[in-house]
Amino acid sequence: MDWLQVVVLSVVQGLTEFLPISSSAHLILVPVLTGWTDQGLVFDVAMHLGSLLAVVFYFRHDLRRMSVSWVISLRGGTTGQDGIDRDARLAWWVLLATIPVCAVGFAFHDVIEVSMRSPILIGVSLIGFGLLLGYADWHKSEGRSEYQLTFRDAMLIGLAQVLALIPGTSRSGITITAALLLGMSREGAARFSFLLSIPVTALAAGLEIVGLVQMPRDIDWSAMAAGVVLSGVSAYLCIHYFIAFIKRIGMQPFVVYRIVLGLWLLWIFW
Structure with missing residues (x-):
């Protein structure tokens, strides 16, 4: 990999990981459109690690409260008037909503990686789920x-997150869509979606690391370090400005972007 490829892929990963426009779609399309060789598993690990560090750092205070309250709830302690405070409850909802996508992802990992990376499928997913996001935001x-959130809300959002295994769907996009349809605010939907990304991204990075251990290879540590830093910084800035942006303007600009990109892909690859 040359340094231009390192910079472009890292920034694209960092920005699109948390925007409702599908990071997987963009990372699949960049090599297709540029003619670059696949960046490989090692660099994927670096980029995911950077995004994970960014979201953990951004929500560090929330995560600290959630972790303490969750541990107290595990021990049978009471931290609120109803026996469990809002931080412990939110921690439980994040964990429970992660179960469906992990189960399906583990079961169908090979099928998803091999059979669902077509630019046509990505284009259709971008348009279809983009229109659904627009409807949810409009209403x-x-x-x-x-x-x-209730237990029912968390599980429905978790089930919706399974659809993110289809390239072009966008994990943040489909979880925000489901949350909006369930009556959450834009900010609340985005924040819950970002918290949901933590266990999912950690597990995905863990699987990739297992693959690296099983198949040792030469590692370009400078490219790895750059991938972590660049994807992390761009992801952190994306989270910060995205939440402020949607509070004032909403999801419609992202809907338009998804539709235009999807139509362009269908025109090029159909």
Whole structure:
């Protein structure tokens, strides 16, 4: 890999990981459109690690409270008037909502990697799920925060997250869509989606690391370090400005982008 490829892929990963426009679609398309060789598993690990560090650092205070309250709830302690406070409850909802995508991802990993990376499928997914995001945002109510989710809400969002295994869907896009349809606010939907990304990204990176251990190879440590830093910085800035942006403007610019990109892909590859 040359340094231009390192920079482009890292920034693309960092920005698109948390925007509702599908990071997997963009990382598949960049080599297709540029003629670059596949970046390989090692660099994928670096980029995912950078994104994971970014979201953990951004929500570090929330995660600290959630972790403490969750441990207390495991021990049978009471941290609120109803026996469990809102931080412990949110931690439980994040963990439970992660189960469906992990189960399906483990079961169908090879099928997804081999058979579902077509630019045509990506284009259709970008358009279809983009229109659904637009509908959810257009018909949103005033909405609840992430702390007002119920068990039913968390599981429905978790089931929706399974659709993100289809390239072009966008994990953040489909979880935000489901949350909006369930009556959450834009900010609450985005924050819960970002918290959901932590266990999913950690597990995905863990699987990739297992693959590296099983098949040792030469590692370009300078490219790895650059991938972590560049994807992490761009992901952190993306989270910060995305939440502020959608509070004022909403999801419609991302819907338009998805539709235009999807139509362009269908025109090029059909």
